[in-house]
Amino acid sequence: MTCKRACALSSAYLNDELSAPAQRAVRGHLRVCESCRKTVEDEAAMVAGLAALAGSDDSEPPPGLWDDVAARLAAAEIADSRRPRWQWAWARVRPHLGVAGLLFGAAVAAVVLWGVANGFGAGDAMVAGNKMARADAALAARAMPAHSFAEARRQDLARADSRYRDIIAELRVEVDSQRPGWSPAREKAVAAELAAIERQKLAAREQLLVGGIPDVRARDALYAAYRAEVAVLERAVMIEAPRR
Amino acid sequence: MSARLGVAAAAFAWATLAGLVPAAADPESGTQAPARGVVERDVVYVDPPPGTTITHVIIDNRLGNVRIEGADQPGITVMAKKRAADHQTLDRLKVTLVPDPSGPIRIATALLAGEKAGPIAAGSAGIDLVIRAPRAALAEATAWKGRLTVTGMDGGARLTTNEGKIVVDNVAGQVVTYAARGDQDIKNVFGSLDAEGLIGDLALASVTGKSLVAAVHRGTITARDIRVHEAELRVFSGHIDLLAEVVLGGHYRVQTVTGNIRVRMRGHAPVQVTAFSKNGRVAVARGLSPQRTLSEAVIGHRGPARGASSWEVTSRMGNIRFVVLAE
Secondary structure, X not given: OOHHHHHHOHHHHHOOOOOHHHHHHHHHHHHHOHHHHHHHHHHXXXXXXXXXXHHOOOOOOOOOHHHHHHXXXXXXXXXXXXXXXXXXXXXXXXXXXXXXXXXXHXXXXXXXXXXXXXXXXXHHHHHHHHHHHHHHHHHHHHHOOOOOHHHHHHHHHHHHHHHHHHHHHHXXXXXXXXXXXXXXXXXXXXXXXXXXXXXXXXXXXXHOOOOOOXXXXXXXXXXXXXXHHHHHHHHHHOOOOOOO | OHHHHHXXXXXXXXXXXXXXOOOOOOXXXXXOOOOOOEEEEEEEEEOOOOXXXXXXXXXXXXXXXXXXXXXXXXXXXXXXXXXXXXHHHHHHEEEEEEEOOOOEEEEEEEEOOOOOOOOOOOOOOEEEEEXXXXXXXXXXXXXXXXXXXXXXXXXXXXEEEEEOOEEEEEEEOOEEEEEXXXXXEEEEXXXXXXXXXXXXXXXXXXXXXXXXXXXXXXXXXXXXXXXXEEEEEEEEEOOEEEEEEOOOOOEXXXXXXXXXEEEEEEOOOOEEEEEEEOOOOXXXXXXXXXXXXXXXXXXXXXXXXXXXXXXXXXXXXXXXXEEEOOO
């Protein structure tokens, strides 16, 4: 008989619901195991107390008890209504603060006082705060996993989409800056290629499921068009060597 | 037509059913450890339909990695490793195989929607495929977030991944790869190669064929032992390091916007080089003569102009260095 088994059988033991051999085995364990004996004694005391409570005749509260409780509640509510706002805030925070919280508060106060004494400017504090906030956000973003397969897929697709779009936007800015130096023939050729790709993108977008289950296959045609666009734009932004 | 569909449907059903039955007990699988997850490995060999040859293997696995190995066998061996958090999810992972008597064979994976199943934890379910295919077949594979590997194929390869590494080794025929985000390691290619990507490094070694296109938007291209007639290497933001053998009458264009370029050249064929950097320095080896500048471009040549291979090396912001290696 193990302690785990004995504890599991304790209720049945106290209620005489065990078979004779099991009863003997539990009793034998309790004779040698002090912790289990204590546990079963506590349970026995509780069972006895409940039995006593169930059997007592004075379970009815004394007359006037509820009136007294109601009067005290009313007085407490009136007192609450007169408390200033900071007391409400403190009352909300206080249960969550232990000794560690008090020490942390003291440390923060000490840092603030030290900062003021050493000319720690408000701008610096803001910059430091912003940096910390950014670091916290980065950590949170890294630590927060996508909670489901479908959600992860949505995030992956969003990342992939934005990767293509960002690079295309970057290249288009470059192309626009280069365009004034192009010959009319080159400009016409690049415009024609981009127009064809735009038509491909439009056709591909019509095939996409909007708001449905994220399907990566549905994006194949769109991504193929994005790739073609990247290639055309990249070739366009590369400079050519002067000709003889 | 109906016979053809019948063969395909039968093979499809057989392969699907076979995929559900584990080929062998796996020490990693078990019902008692949902925290570690369960793993199932299935192995299926599929003969080509009678009187036909498998000419094209098309794999679409958006749930994990794909490895294709060329083998001296008429049929195709599919090894699938499924992993999931529990057996219910594992049962929803399916591999389907549809052979077509006209030559292609399609292998696809899917996570079926469960009627009563709850959401699946991200990253907890997936399928990795290892395919042994007839060496002469064309290998085509698409992955979403996984590694693609092809080795020992003679019919060429087309590989596309959104996020993951691409590895190609010892492949003959036309090879086309695209990794939106991921490095590419491609070596021993005997045929034309088109390797492109958005973000990631491109490492090429020993490419012999008609043409080479290598392009990444952000990353580095390192190419050595390149022997092709036409080459276009292009990086928007990143460096290019090329070691190539000059081929008679070849055309080569190497371009960056912000990165440096180093071209090392081997071989005795005559060459004509135009190197131009708008905002960087250009250094062309003394082995090319006479050198002169034309509108800031450095022009150099070796041997007669007729039949010479032409090189155009340009960068807007980076430096260019052109070296002729002694034999």
